[in-house]
Amino acid sequence: MPEPTPLAKAELRQLDANFEHEIENDTWAKVQFNPETLKVSFANQVQTPSGGGDQRGTPARQFVGAGTTKLAVQLWFDVTGQPEGQSGAVDDVRLLTKKVAFFITPKKEGDKFVPPAVRFLWGSFQFDGIMESLEESLEFFSPEGKPLRASVSFGLTQQKITAFVFRPTDAPPPGAPRAPSGKPPGTTPMTPAPQGSTVQGLAAGQGKGGDWQSIASANGIENPRQLAAGQLIDLQAGVKLGVKR
Known part of the structure; x- marks a missing residue:
């Protein structure tokens, strides 16, 4: 692969x-x-x-x-x-x-x-x-x-x-689906992103709205607010921290 x-x-x-x-x-x-x-x-x-x-008229600048x-x-x-x-x-x-x-x-x-x-x-x-x-x-x-x-x-x-x-670059075009970087972030099934969805919206749907940035980082996502349709995301990924809201 x-x-x-x-x-x-x-x-x-x-x-x-x-x-x-x-x-x-x-x-x-x-x-x-x-x-x-x-x-x-x-x-x-x-x-x-x-x-x-x-x-008279508009003054010249x-x-x-x-x-x-x-x-x-x-x-x-x-x-x-x-x-x-x-x-x-x-x-x-x-x-x-x-x-x-x-x-x-x-x-x-x-x-x-x-x-x-x-x-x-x-x-x-x-x-x-x-x-x-x-x-x-x-x-x-x-x-x-x-x-x-x-x-x-x-x-x-x-x-x-x-x-x-x-500047010359070999980067893929914006919006192209990307594979998660590093080790697999979780063991649960990956979630395909619907057209026009965001990491924050998908995370909120799983009750994890406060963790959307850590989920994006763990999945190696470049732009959490603009996902490619069908992009696979592990919504269980991310580091858990004890915080107060």
């Missing part, structure tokens, strides 16, 4: 100050769950001239800057789904999100403090910029008060209008 195709995971990588070379790979951060969407926005810096001349390109991303982290290459139990989700937060933290360069340049990679998509904002929401806690799940929303910006960068 052929080996399943490895899941392409999005990643943040540090760049040098000239946005040319990837550096310090010990600071790179690989996501647990790939984002559902990526939002890229472009803006030119313009102003409307005032005073003088004929004021003048271009006054190089413009900006921005990328908005939301990621999910869960202590029940360990990042690749990490061993040992994690009982606080902030231990997983801190590698993303690294890129919002200014570093001293000469007499100035500036955030590191960062490259966001996912399959054929690449965006280079500076992390200008980051928001982390902690929403699920253990009886000891430790956060177990978090959503991290961040924005990258580049001080110019940039064209899309297409």
Whole structure:
């Protein structure tokens, strides 16, 4: 039986100050769950001239800057789904999100403090910029008060209008059914996903709505909110934790 195709995971990588070379790979951060969407926005810096001349009609606009390109991303982290290459139990989700937060933290360069340049990679998509904002929401806690799940929303910006960068990739097309990774996650029959279903919806139907992210991780599912019709899922998979709701 052929080996399943490895899941392409999005990643943040540090760049040098000239946005040319990837550096310090010990600071790179690989996501647990790939984002559902990526939002890229472009803006030119313009102003409307005032005073003088004929004021009738719509005033002409003048271009006054190089413009900006921005990328908005939301990621999910869960202590029940360990990042690749990490061993040992994690009982606080902030231990997983801190590698993303690294890129919002200014570093001293000469007499100035500036955030590191960062490259966001996912399959054929690449965006280079500076992390200008980051928001982390902690929403699920253990009886000891430790956060177990978090959503991290961040924005990258580049001080110019940039064209899309297409990287070569051998990843399968989006939505293609994927085999579960690693060892079989359970011994119960696999559940085929109906058209338009989600892991959260299927888990809720089995009374396991609070465990949908750990089920997705154990089954090696790239996008828990958009399943391919007929994709087989073990709804008994996932790590059980004692938590309060």
